[in-house]
Amino acid sequence: MAAPRSLSEFLSAQLCVIRVALTRVRGSSPRNEGTEMFVAPGSLWGTIGGGQLEFIAINAARDMLRDGALHRDMDVPLGPEIGQCCGGRVELKLTRMRASDKWAAKERAARREDALPKVYVMGAGHVGRALANLLQYLPVCCILVDTRPEEIELCTANVETRVSAIPEAEIWRAPEGSAFIVLTHDHGLDFLLTTAALERKDAAYVGMIGSATKRVKLRNWAQKHCDGLSVEQLNCPIGASGSRDKRPSVIAAFVVAEVMADLTSETAATALTGANQAPLRAHHHDRKGRSA
Structure with missing residues (x-):
């Protein structure tokens, strides 16, 4: 049987599931409330x-599955008592899920999925597929x-794929706060798509693969053909602070880190599998090779 791809699946x-919720955190903890x-x-x-916290919680949940218990509350110190050194303390609520609880959890998950930031990878070549x-x-x-449908067909990742004869239209229709790589x-298509993303002025991230020379050429082209459009917010080269290794998988790793830094706040530690969605922000760093 294939592994489920979503909480809903x-x-x-x-048939029987225990929901483990982190209801209170005091001091340092590996995860946030919710x-x-x-x-x-x-x-x-x-x-x-x-760690030990999760190990203890899983065992407690499986005890409930075996003995038929409906609820259990736990207060767990994250210290030497359980072999952890976080130093905090957490409270957990374990609940046997009814059909209505599962439905509500699926609805919450669907809302969180809809609210996820969109990352448009414009190009399904080696680096695009690695991303x-x-x-x-x-x-x-x-x-x-x-x-190119033949390149899209090579993608094996569990992501949305689109074959588009007018790819800039995908950028025009994207929601506010999206990221574009x-x-x-x-190269001509790169310039067209990159300027389309920059002209929106609401993107969380705009990056274009290439060298500092390519960035200068785009800047000059945009000034001439796009009413002096600024490329100040453009990330090019992408992943420039990373390795000089140009293998697609290595490039992709540094680019993903760069994109996620722009999409998520440094203090947004609550993952989207919890009750609270991490706040998003659009900001831009001064990065190596980014001067216009």
Whole structure:
């Protein structure tokens, strides 16, 4: 049986499930209040932080599954008592899920999914597919776009794919606060898509693959053909602070780190599997190679 790809699939596949909710945090903790984990007899979904805390919670949940208990509250010190050194203390609420609880959890998950920031990968070549492979595991909605169906078909990641004869239209229709990573097979198309993203002025991130020379060429082209459009907010080269290794998977790793830094706040520690959605922000750093 294939592993579930979403909480909804997980809950639909399990008859008996215990919901483990982190209801209170005092001091240091690996996760924030509102974080959820779902425990079934032979599988689980989500995490409350791993380590001994999670081990204890899973065992308690499976005890409930065996003995038929409906509720249990736990107060767990994150110190030497359980072999952890966080130093804080957490309270957990364990609840056997009814059909209505599962439905409500699916609805919450769907709302969180809809609210995920959108990351448009404009180009399904080697680096584009490597980006999709990484982004599928992060709290974003990745959309891989290309004009070439044969390249889209090579993508095996669990992301949305779109074959578009007019890829700039995907940028025009994107929601506010989206991220755009441009790396097509054609420099002219790169320029067209990048300027379309910059002209929106509401993107959380705009990046274009290429060198500092390519950035200068785009700047000059935009000044001439786009009413002097500024490229100040453009990230190019993308992943410039990383390694000189140019293998697609390595480039993708540094680019994903760069994108996520712009999408998420440094203090946004609550993951989207919890009750609270991490706040998003759009900000821009001065990065190596970014001077216009």
